[in-house]
């Protein structure tokens with residue numbers, strides 16, 4: 001799969017029934033029920049993390065009036081080439097065009113201006129999980145570059161001081177760390193360079209992972225918006241001294257790319273390999289029927305299932321051969337297979353086979369529940385460890401641009417080097433390497449700038465990115 005990751009991903013999305021890519025609008029895809037179950041499990045995790053940390057889920061309209069959308073000039077500039085517009089209601093041309101949200105700042109913040117009156121209303125933390133639309137002009141790709149982003153989780157907060165907003169940025173980073181750690185997706189967090197921050201933000205922190213082809217994928221962002229949007233949308237509160245002040249804001253988001261990274265990071269040549277917590281089925285039971293011994297096997301299977309309460313189990317009773325069932329469920333990434341044949345049935349036992357490493361184990365049906373739980377936990381731990389181990393191999397240190405170029409060419413991944421922090425120098429590095437500056441990681445550098453030999457001020461991360 002590493003040699004041709006792009007083909008692998010498109011192929012597995014189709015074969016494992018994650019997305020149907022035949023929908024007749026470029027850049028929009030259909031979630032199959034199996035893919036949708038996976039998506040729902042992932043969303044459950046992020047909802048829990050946000051709900052447990054003082055956020056409330058809300059839901060804002062898809063349409064944004066042109067006058068609101070156009071208010072924040074820098075923001076508009078950042079999105080102007082990507083916005084879909086609704087110009088007609090039936091046959092009537094609308095007086096005010098309506099933007100289909102590419103993101104929701106301009107839908108949410110006029111309402112924040114109405115909701116926030118006093119310091120007692122702050123902090124305010126809401127999130128929504130919605131679809132957004134962007135007219136992508138680059139080549140579209142399922143889960144990675146979409147015209148309809150189907151799974152946009154955006155959180156928006158307002159605070160009474162800049163320090164509080166700053167703390168919220170840190171909290172959001174911690175929430176995302178816990179989220180990605182739980183999914184076994186390794187990442188690096190960096191501060192995006194000035195020219196690559198969210199349009200209208202003070203600064204942007206970003207999470208990137210590395211896909212099997214050595215290119216990085218941005219999987220989450222956290223923005224400190226300062227009071228820019230508050231000033232544009234008049235989000236003011238009365239402080240304890242009775243004076244009116246502008247609020248300080250943050251926003252942070254993740255998207256369908258989380259699903260892409262789950263498929264890519266854990267998958268292999270056999271197909272998907274899903275973490276037990278998000279797998280639609282944690283366990284597939286495959287009866288191995290022999291002529292004349294069907295009944296004893298069926299009884300053992302139903303006994304096994306009765307022991308597996310609380311585990312998401314699928315029993316494959318289809319007409320296919322056991323071999324093709326093994327193959328199918330491995331490809332679909334089910335973490336654990338339970339095989340029961342006549343000999344197993346006769347001894348009240350079953351064979352457990354792990355998807356991640358192929359390890360087999362025979363267990364008594366009476367101990368099945370405990371054994372399955374233990375094995376699922378080991379799978380979770382081992383998958384996280386192996387993903388983290390592989391991720392470390394993607395990093396290279398470069399002392400010169402030639403080093404950086406060679407590492408990018410040889411294996412891709414993330415180059416760590418030293419930078420003076422100057423924009424003109426950063427843009428030159430991007431140009432020479434044909435790569436992207438992911439950003440700075442906050443570490444103190446040793447030595448001079450890799451490009452201009454000026455004083456080294458930042459440790460810089462560089463990659464070829466999606």
Ligand SMILES: [Zn+2]
Pocket residue numbers: 419420421422425426449450451452453454
């Ligand atoms: Zn420099």
